[in-house]
Amino acid sequence: MNDTRLPELSHADESAVRGLYHRMLDGWNTGDGSAFAGPFAGDGEAIGPDGSRYVGRSAIAAEFGRILTEREPAEYVARVRRVRPLAPGAALLDAVAGLVPPDAEDIDPALNALHTVIAVNRGAGWRIALLQQTPARFGARPDLAAELTAELRALVARTPGPVG
Template sequence: MNDTRLPELSPGDRSAVRALYRRALEGWNLRDGSAFAGPFAADGEVIGFDGTRHSGRSAMAAEPGRIFTDHATPEYVAKVRRVRALGPGVAQLDAVAGLVPDDAEDPDPALNAVQTVIAVNAGAGWRITLLQNTPARYDLRPDLAQALTAELRGLTGRGPGPE
């Protein structure tokens, strides 16, 4: 019988992948495009909340930099749900995230998201190759949307939290 179980990540690798995610969100919260893009592979990608795709670390640094200059961007709060191996040197991080506008104390429920990160360690350390944002609208389950907002509200001011 074929064993389809995925390999385990070491605690150090799980920690490294979490740290990449935390650094990317901290870069966003600092409104620093280069800091946001820093944890990504040179050919990494971000798929934004609105579906916009940014490919390459330089584009990921430049586009948020323009956004930060032109707009007051909300601050991320996030909670990592899990980190798991997909194969040797490949990991997936699943998180939920919210954005807190400057003039608010709580995340804006309309901006809640489910985020997936794919990270790769090709021998030179872990790097993010993809960060995918999906709006967490829960159209047919308003109870889930409310519960997520309440959970994220508990993280306000703490940044990306523990699993």
């Protein structure tokens, strides 16, 4: 019989993966495209909420740096919902995120998103291999959209920035 159970993810590895995600969002929140891209692997990829794909840490830094300098960015608030192993040296992070527009005190529910991160450790520490940003519209499920908005608003009321 094959054992198909996934390997355990150590507390240190889970913390490292969470840390990558928080550093990425901190880079956005400080308006620094290079800091945003810093946690990515050299060949990492980022897929934006509009479907745009950026391949390579330098391309991610350049594009997000351009975005961040063209306009004052909204600030991310986020909650990591789970981190789980995929295989030895690979993990999946699921998070929910909202954006507080400049000069606002509340998130814009139209900008709520689901973030999926694949992190890899190829022996030199954990890096982001893929960030997928998916708009959290929930189509015919306005109850789910309202629940997510309430969850993210609670983060804004507590403190701006990523949580968990």
